[in-house]
Amino acid sequence: xxxxxxYKFWFVTGSQFLYGEDQLKQVGADAEDIVKKLNATGKLPxxxxxxxxxxxxxxxxxxxxxxxxxxxxxxxxxxxxxxxxAKNWIRGTELLQKPLLHLATQYLNNxxxxxxxxxxxxLNQSAHGDREYGYINARLGINxxxxxxxxxxxxxxxxxxxxxDVAVAYNESFKIKVASFGDKMRNVAVTDGDKVExxxxxxxxxxxxxxxxxxxxxxxxxxADIDKKYAELAEMYTMNQGDNSKEKYEHAVKYQIREYxxxxxxxxxxxYTAYTDNxxxxxxxxxxxxLATQLLMAEGYGFGAEGxxxxxxxxxxxKVLSHNKQTAFMEDYTLDxxxxxxxxxxxxxxxxxxxxASDKPRIxxxxxxIGGKEDPARLVFTGTEGEGVDVTISDxxxxxxxxxYAVNANKPEKETPNLPVAKQLWTPxxxxxxxATAWIHAGGGHHTIFSLTITEEQLADxxxxxxxxxxxxx
Numbered sequence: 001x002x003x004x005x006x007y008k009f010w011f012v013t014g015s016q017f018l019y020g021e022d023q024l025k026q027v028g029a030d031a032e033d034i035v036k037k038l039n040a041t042g043k044l045p046x047x048x049x050x051x052x053x054x055x056x057x058x059x060x061x062x063x064x065x066x067x068x069x070x071x072x073x074x075x076x077x078x079x080x081x082x083x084x085x086a087k088n089w090i091r092g093t094e095l096l097q098k099p100l101l102h103l104a105t106q107y108l109n110n111x112x113x114x115x116x117x118x119x120x121x122x123l124n125q126s127a128h129g130d131r132e133y134g135y136i137n138a139r140l141g142i143n144x145x146x147x148x149x150x151x152x153x154x155x156x157x158x159x160x161x162x163x164x165d166v167a168v169a170y171n172e173s174f175k176i177k178v179a180s181f182g183d184k185m186r187n188v189a190v191t192d193g194d195k196v197e198x199x200x201x202x203x204x205x206x207x208x209x210x211x212x213x214x215x216x217x218x219x220x221x222x223x224a225d226i227d228k229k230y231a232e233l234a235e236m237y238t239m240n241q242g243d244n245s246k247e248k249y250e251h252a253v254k255y256q257i258r259e260y261x262x263x264x265x266x267x268x269x270x271x272y273t274a275y276t277d278n279x280x281x282x283x284x285x286x287x288x289x290x291l292a293t294q295l296l297m298a299e300g301y302g303f304g305a306e307g308x309x310x311x312x313x314x315x316x317x318x319k320v321l322s323h324n325k326q327t328a329f330m331e332d333y334t335l336d337x338x339x340x341x342x343x344x345x346x347x348x349x350x351x352x353x354x355x356x357a358s359d360k361p362r363i364x365x366x367x368x369x370i371g372g373k374e375d376p377a378r379l380v381f382t383g384t385e386g387e388g389v390d391v392t393i394s395d396x397x398x399x400x401x402x403x404x405y406a407v408n409a410n411k412p413e414k415e416t417p418n419l420p421v422a423k424q425l426w427t428p429x430x431x432x433x434x435x436a437t438a439w440i441h442a443g444g445g446h447h448t449i450f451s452l453t454i455t456e457e458q459l460a461d462x463x464x465x466x467x468x469x470x471x472x473x474x
Contacts (some may be wrong), residue, residue, distance in 0.1 A: 014084030014442035064092035075099035082128030174203030182281030184307025193395035218262030274302030290350030328353030352422035383424030
């Protein structure tokens with residue numbers, strides 16, 4: 001589900017013929033050395049491939065066309081070693097459909113005062129070339145990233161690495177397909193949206209299926225597969241029978257496993273990477289998928305409750321961005337409003353991703369006071385401490401808005417013996433009152449993606465790539 005390792009980034013250097021062949025050879029050698037050493041750091045999640053020095057409009061245009069049609073290329077990186085006349089870049093840059101990073105750097109990180117002459121100045125005039133190149137990108141309205149600083153500095157390398165993850169997520173976004181089992185929860189506004197516009201802007205395909213289509217797939221699952229998975233889960237998690245009889249507990253867990261295989265095989269056979277369900281529409285199912293959904297999210301599938309296809313697709317996208325580390329579907333549930341303790345307790349009826357767990361999750365079976373079905377099995381655990389983000393996408397008539405704030409994540413002060421669900425506590429860094437008020441004014445939804453891995457800068461970069469509005473509450 002998370003295999004994105006074939007992606008690469010193409011790196012080109014801008015120059016011109018004015019300085020002579022020897023100088024162009026040096027430009028190429030310097031650029032190739034930078035690429036080699038960046039790859040050698042081991043800090044970049046994806047390989048950079050050096051593709052030469054660009055000196056003509058025709059060459060640049062052809063290069064950009066090739067980048068577009070090579071599926072392994074996640075984006076393009078450019079560096080203006082010398083002065084590169086920006087008119088040469090117009091046509092090619094207009095044609096580029098992949099993310100673009102402008103590395104504004106210099107081969108050496110110092111000024112050699114004792115030896116510097118005009119030959120050196122002409123060869124090492126990135127400060128000049130970067131501005132010429134930057135002008136044309138601004139003039140064209142290109143949603144490119146600029147990383148400024150010495151390429152050998154850890155800070156610059158970290159920025160490149162962070163952007164690579166965003167660029168790969170952007171590419172993968174256009175492969176996201178959401179299977180919507182039933183429609184969304186009745187009368188709810190914020191989970192609705194324009195599916196066609198989402199496909200235009202972010203590449204998400206959302207297709208409706210009857211719940212009976214899923215049930216038919218569930219009925220094909222063999223008892224042998226269920227028994228094998230049950231044994232695997234007993235090794236991974238704590239099997240907490242509680243007050244249930246052995247028969248009731250095992251049946252509930254094994255039914256969730258049946259749902260897990262049914263969902264997984266349905267999606268895999270049809271190329272879907274995310275899904276939604278709705279507790280108001282479970283015809284033919286004994287239990288609302290709880291443990292089943294949690295297991296699938298842990299593998300990297302996206303999920304949205306109550307038919308929230310935007311959260312399902314966005315969750316899958318951010319799992320790619322985070323390499324499926326500590327990134328989960330979430331919902332603001334209840335509040336601590338005591339002075340000095342202000343916090344949000346995040347959870348859901350059943351479906352909270354175990355990638356957030358700080359303890360060993362327990363598989364438990366309890367009643368669910370909504371949906372009118374049998375008692376479902378679910379993973380129960382406590383979330384994690386750290387710094388992160390909480391983010392959602394809302395759809396307005398004038399477009400999508402990615403709404404987010406940075407958070408401090410904490411563990412609940414006490415256990416919740418009467419609330420047997422997975423849970424995560426957090427507080428917006430701007431404060432609960434300021435953050436929640438701004439969120440409400442912005443029209444942010446109650447379903448979010450919560451991550452202790454993704455940064456605010458990455459979210460901003462992603463919104464820029466998609467060309468959608470971004471509201472970061474700070």
